[in-house]
Amino acid sequence: MKHFMRKYTLLYMMASAAALFMTSCGEDRSHEYYELINPKIWLYDTMEENYLFYDELPDRESLESNKSFFKKPDEFVHAVASRKDQKNGVYFSHVDSVFTSRTKSEIPSFGFEGVVVRDGNTGKYFIQIIYVQKESPAAEVGLQRGDCITEANGYNITSSNYNRFIFQPTQAYTYKVARYNEATQMADTLMVDMPAPTYVDEPSVYIAKTINVGGKKVFYLMYNAFEAEETESLQQALTQGLAESPDDVILDLRYNPGGSVSTAITLNTFLAPASAMNQTCAKLIFNDKIKEDVTYKFDPSLLNGAQNASFNHLYVLTTSNTASASELVINCLRPYLGEKLLQVGENTFGKNVAQSKITNEAYPLIEFWLTTAYVSNAEGNYDYYTNGLQADYKISESYGYPLGELGTASDPLTAAALYHIANGAFPKTETEGETTPESRSSKHNTVRFNSIAAKPKLTKIQ
Structure with missing residues (x-):
């Protein structure tokens, strides 16, 4: 009886919301309403049966009252996910586009991975390259692991512009690069003309x-x-x-x-x-x-x-x-x-x-990866x-x-x-309280963004 009343209440609330939505401006917009909420209802129904942490899902009434069913599919999944299904800001259950491929960059890129570092001594930011994809724009101009990009088109790298200049570029740039010279144990300064970004193969x-x-x-x-x-x-x-x-x-x-x-x-x-x-x-x-x-x-x-x-x-x-x-x-x-x-x-x-991976023919653009x-x-x-x-x-x-x-x-x-x-x-590691000049200095550097850390954490059951 309690289960019946719960569903009856939810249906009443959804019907009320639907009535308001469908009669807006005297227009019948019911198809828009159901197109908007039905994918999220399917996601929730799927989670009730298959989710590893199904017993921690919010109840339907609360999701309806806070309008969660109006969210985008991926935002909806994040809103209902268990704390055990996320870590350090990374959600494990997620919705992918059916077009996603991990063997080629999803957006045009320069073809390298890197970290955004704030120098604790100067307060300035730079990008350090951790590896370069073969046959990429970055490889073409000779960028290497360890290179530090300090400027793009004459602008200093900052905490607010690194995506535009480095990780989500839309045009060619001229980089100012610091490269360590082992012979002199100093950094050489290079000016590198980076060609336009392109889709880059990322072999495993x-x-x-x-x-x-x-x-x-x-x-x-x-x-x-x-x-x-x-x-x-x-x-x-x-x-x-x-x-x-x-x-x-x-x-x-x-x-x-x-x-x-x-x-x-x-x-x-x-x-x-x-x-x-x-x-x-x-x-x-x-x-x-x-x-x-x-x-x-x-x-x-x-x-x-x-x-x-x-x-x-x-x-x-x-x-x-x-x-x-x-x-x-x-x-x-x-x-x-x-x-x-x-x-x-x-x-x-x-x-x-x-x-x-769970799919539904009714929603062909949704590829639901649910923690099961x-x-x-x-x-x-x-x-x-x-x-x-x-x-x-x-x-x-x-x-x-x-x-x-x-x-x-x-x-x-x-x-x-x-x-x-x-x-x-x-090899012997530094003992507690014993440091080298490098280890003392390195404590001043802070990583603000790591492109590897931003990648999806996947354990896919095919």
């Missing part, structure tokens, strides 16, 4: 190479997104790299915000020991209305005839932007690799849930939302200082892994 496999360290072979793979449509390129990179029988593997996920669960399972299958084949890799734990969990196994057919990796250690390089499917990789390999898996860098983001499951490893562990996955050896990139070339000893995160490979232990 950024670097795949073999490094020689003291007579040992090390396979280094920098992987920046788990894109289902690029699984084959991942398999090719792994097959070629592991065919050289490396002694150790460095998997660089520092800038990887996640992606497809199935692609993460493919990566794990290559890196797991042969004894793990056909064993549980990951479990998806759904709400109690669905009552059916899903198990992903290490599938030897994904190897395409290749052999599983056999190595001394797997070093996974991470930052606080390592999230979602990247965390699945680490968490789900841990039961099978134990101490052979060493996480180097920062603690990860801490996203332990997955999203399912926890992501667990074979031991039942998915408790890393609060603190992320903890690094075994902690080290961070120092923005505002030379970053070093990725995949080389000049990069601090890679260098720590290479040091362990050569010496059997990580």
Whole structure:
């Protein structure tokens, strides 16, 4: 009876609102009203049944009274989402355009990722490039990782103009760039004419190479997104790299915000020991209305005839932007690799849930990615939302200082892994109260925006 009265009240309230809307100015506008609210009603109905945190949804009456059903679809989902379905301003459940592709930039760009840094000594802002996409406008003019952009068309970079000049450009610009000169240990000043922005390919496999360290072979793979449509390129990179029988593997996920669960399972299958084949890799734990969990196994057919990796250690390089499917990789390999898996860098983001794509033919432009499951490893562990996955050896990139070339000893995160490979232990870190001039100065620099942090954190159930 209570449930009936609740629905009756809601229908009355919606009918009243509809009556006002439909008779505005003596015009029958009922079709506009229902076109406006029906997609949100479908989203809510879907969440009531499939949402992992369905029991924390606001009731319909409150949503009607505060006019939530009149919001845009993505805003509506954000308005009703559980606190467990968001973190650090990032919402996990979300609505995408059906045209979204993660393998090409969604808007014209210059083809680089970067951070907006405020210099604590001068108060000035600059953009430091953290990597450049190949065959992009930025690569064409020779911009490099570590370069600092201080001006665009004669204007200083500020906290209010960096998007226009750097991350959402609409025209060509002339940049003033500071580049560290290792020989002089000073910054050289360059003027760079950046061509007009364009749509840039963003391949997931950024670097795949073999490094020689003291007579040992090390396979280094920098992987920046788990894109289902690029699984084959991942398999090719792994097959070629592991065919050289490396002694150790460095998997660089520092800038990887996640992606497809199935692609993460493919990566794990290559890196797991042969004894793990056909064993549980990951479990998806759904709400109690669905009552059916899903198990992903290490599938030897994904190897395409290749052999599983056999190595001394797997070093996974991470930052606080390592999230979602990247965390699945680490968490789900841990039961099978134990101490052979060493996480180097920062603690990860801490996203332990997955999203399912739900669509409705009535609303063809809405692609609803709803949080439907926890992501667990074979031991039942998915408790890393609060603190992320903890690094075994902690080290961070120092923005505002030379970053070093990725995949080389000049990069601090890679260098720590290479040091362990050569010496059997990580380098000594600064003890409490003991600092260097660089570490003292770096505390003055504040990161105001990180383009990697702004990317969606995805664990997609395809």
